[in-house]
Amino acid sequence: MTTAETTAETASAPSLPRYDAAALDALSTQGDPLADETVAELLRRGEVGDLNTLMRFFTTTGDPLPERLPASARGYFEATALPPAWIDWDVMEQARLFFADNAAHINTGLSFAAMPVSYAVPRMARLLSRTHSLAYPSRRMANTGQFVTYLMRSDSFAEGSAFLPAAQKVRLLHAAVRHHLRHGGHWDVERDGLPICQEDLIAGQTFFSLLVLDAMHRLGIHMTEEGAEAYYYAWRVVAALLGCDMAAVPENLAEARAYCDLYLERHLGPSPEGVVLSSQLLRLYEDVVPGTLFDPMVPATVRYLVGDTIGDWLEVPRGPWDAAARAVPVVLGLLETIEDSSPFAEWALDKAGSLLAGFELSALTRGRVMHHAIPAELKPEYGVKAPRTGRWVPPAPAPARARAR
Secondary structure: OOHHHHHHHHOOOOOOOOOOHHHHHHHOOOOOHHHHHHHHHHHHHOOHHHHHHHHOOOOOOOOOOOOOOOHHHHHHHHHOOOOOOOOOHHHHHHHHHHHHHHHHHHHHHHHHHHHHHHHOOHHHHHHHHOOOOOOOHHHHHHHHHHHHHHHOOOOOOOOOOOHHHHHHHHHHHHHHHHHHHHHOOOOOHHHHOOOOOHHHHHHHHHHHHHHHHHHHHHOOOOEEHHHHHHHHHHHHHHHHHOOOOOOOOOOOHHHHHHHHHHHHHHHOOOOHHHHHHHHHHHHHHHHHOOOOOOOOHHHHHHHHHHOHHHHHHOOOOOOOOHHHHHOHHHHHHHHHHHHOOOHHHHHHHHHHHHHHHHHHHHHHHOOOOOOOOOOOOOOHHHOOOOOOOOEEOOOOOOOOOOOOO
């Protein structure tokens, strides 16, 4: 069963008590007060351009804040300079090792499952279509890939790391987009609620964690429960850094599934914006894949991972390579058998996966360091154009009372 079909099957199953429609309704009205107030003050004073210029020189942990940094921004960067006090560093190390072992598979799950599913949420698709990301889809994918790579480095929170400054800037970027969509006539708040609200921020965190793990399972990648939970824990840390309400963020994978299922039950559906975003994603990765022979494997892999319902909503092309995509788990299973055969084989395949992930990121970034700039406005032209014992496996779905068609 595909990720999408599992989600559709379980969407009507009882959620954990802390998540119900009323709880998510409340989250849909909440933003990020600290970042929102910072952005509002910067825009009021006309200081966004100065901030963006100065932030290009503030890229690693331990760098002194620029002397001419606006006062409102200085307060924000000082308040968000440290990781959460509750971090368990042993679990973060487990997450890093999990990423090192599965870098290429994680990138595949992000690109071909988590991203397309987000496009099948009309509210998210409308939001993305009203930002600069639609005109330059590679930029969003490059920013995401670079952010994940920064997170999963062994020194991600140490002095000299680029991760914390990147998280601080992404949080401000979210606040800026939220502000412009609300106040610039680009967004129907009555219909769609607050843009990039707490409900959406937490959902994004579950997409990049839970749905990636689901995609890996669908591809036949075996992982321990401990490794899967550690990977989710790292994204819970990200949620804290990006201004999520941690009282509402799922504490483990079981809660993440309850939240994600309920969110998708509320919001999944087709939209014209989702079709455009999906089409651009497919073209982007067809360009990344060398030559043209294997281009049809891009839509085939997306359709295999998200299922036919979402695939049809996004108008992902069908083709003769769809059957080849179903054979991917067999190939990956054979590689895992080889990997388990000796320490050298394990090292060689992990190295190959790391190189493949690095090649993909390099192709998206074109070798550049991606910078997160705060937009002073949203311009009109940015508009629409069988598991092994003891290993992690998604729980079996409960009987569905309703299923997305």
